[in-house]
Amino acid sequence: MYSTTNKTPKPPGVGIWVSVTLLWGTVFFFTSVFMMKIAANWLQHSVFNPSRSELFNVYGIHAGVLIVFGLAAMLVKNIIEPGNQKQIKRWQDISEGKGEKLFISFAGSIATSFFFTGLTAATFIVSAAILGFTVKITLSVVLLAALLNIGAGLVASLIVGLVFLIAKVGRKKV
Numbered sequence: 001m002y003s004t005t006n007k008t009p010k011p012p013g014v015g016i017w018v019s020v021t022l023l024w025g026t027v028f029f030f031t032s033v034f035m036m037k038i039a040a041n042w043l044q045h046s047v048f049n050p051s052r053s054e055l056f057n058v059y060g061i062h063a064g065v066l067i068v069f070g071l072a073a074m075l076v077k078n079i080i081e082p083g084n085q086k087q088i089k090r091w092q093d094i095s096e097g098k099g100e101k102l103f104i105s106f107a108g109s110i111a112t113s114f115f116f117t118g119l120t121a122a123t124f125i126v127s128a129a130i131l132g133f134t135v136k137i138t139l140s141v142v143l144l145a146a147l148l149n150i151g152a153g154l155v156a157s158l159i160v161g162l163v164f165l166i167a168k169v170g171r172k173k174v
Helices: 014-043 052-080 085-095 106-131 139-166
Strands: none
Touching: 014 052, 014 106, 014 139, 052 106, 106 139
16 A cells, blocks of 8 residues: 555555455455345346355365456556556545545446456356356346445445545545
8 A cells, every 4th residue: 555654655566466356355255145146046047055165165266266366467457557656646645635535446346346246156157167066057147146246345345435534544634
């Protein structure tokens, strides 16, 4: 993150990329599973009810996928924008009180929650073949679950925004 004591801010390193991807990927893994269960129940043409052991076995594979995804995202970001100046500018703006006030990346929350539902479904399908259990999820179940999961993404963004408000992150220094 951006530090007001650092005169020349550095772009985020591997540790930040991997830890943030693992954090949000884990949150959205569990919210996606919950939403896929609801969607499968509502649409009644898929069965999605993994056992606890299947859930945690798949999460083990998913964590590996998240690490690879975080590293790949970091590499792509560094190729597209060497030095990450836009991200550093955003951190500076937040530290000066110019960032979003309540939601942390409203549009990003919507896109992330939708994307991670698809990633979770894909991990379940691949993991089922590797681990030898059956998963039957239709595309309509995944899409409905992704739409439902947007609510979870907005709630997570709101919680982070509230934490920032309470901790006075991003308030203008007087």
